[in-house]
Amino acid sequence: MSDLLRAERLEALYAEALKAAENAYAPYSNFKVGAALLLTDGQVVTGTNVENVSYGLTVCAERAAIARAVVESGPRIRVAAVAVANLNGAACPPCGMCRQVLKEFMDSDGDVLFPFDGALKRVRLDEVLPFAFEAELKR
Ligand code: THU
Numbered sequence: 001m002s003d004l005l006r007a008e009r010l011e012a013l014y015a016e017a018l019k020a021a022e023n024a025y026a027p028y029s030n031f032k033v034g035a036a037l038l039l040t041d042g043q044v045v046t047g048t049n050v051e052n053v054s055y056g057l058t059v060c061a062e063r064a065a066i067a068r069a070v071v072e073s074g075p076r077i078r079v080a081a082v083a084v085a086n087l088n089g090a091a092c093p094p095c096g097m098c099r100q101v102l103k104e105f106m107d108s109d110g111d112v113l114f115p116f117d118g119a120l121k122r123v124r125l126d127e128v129l130p131f132a133f134e135a136e137l138k139r
Helices: 007-021 061-073 096-105
Strands: 033-039 044-048 079-086 106-116 119-124
Touching: 007 033, 007 044, 007 061, 007 079, 007 106, 007 119, 033 061, 044 061, 061 079, 061 096, 079 096, 096 106
Parallel strands: 079 106
Antiparallel strands: 033 044, 033 079, 106 119
C-alpha cells in the first residue's frame, strides 16, 4: 500500500471529515455531514452539507468538497480517498448522487471511508458504485 493511503492517514482523513461537519449548514434535517478528500498530491480538501429551504437544492458534503477542490486546485484534481462523517453517530455511506460525482475524479479502486454498523468502514469506490456510468464524452 502506498504511503498516501496508510491506515493512520485514512483515520486522520476521517478526523478531518468529522471536524468539517461542525460547519455544516443543516437546519432542516439537523444531520451534519463532513467530507474530506485526500487528493493524489497529498492535499486534504473538506466540505459540508449545505441545506436549503427548498429542500431539493441541498448540496451534500461530498459534492461541496469536490467543487471546492476543483475551485482551489483546478480541473485535473484526482481523489485518492474520501472520508465521510456525521455528528449524529449514524451510518453515512455517500448517497448515490455523490458516488457518481466522486467517480468523475476518482479511480475505481479509490478508498471510501464512512461509519457503518458502529465501525469505520473502508471500501473501494467500485464496491459502492458498481456498473458506474462511464460514457466517453470527454473532449
Ligand atoms: N447528506 C450528505 O451530506 N451526504 C450524503 O452522502 C448523504 C446525505 C446530507 C444531505 C442532507 O443535508 C442531510 O445529509 C440529510 O439527508
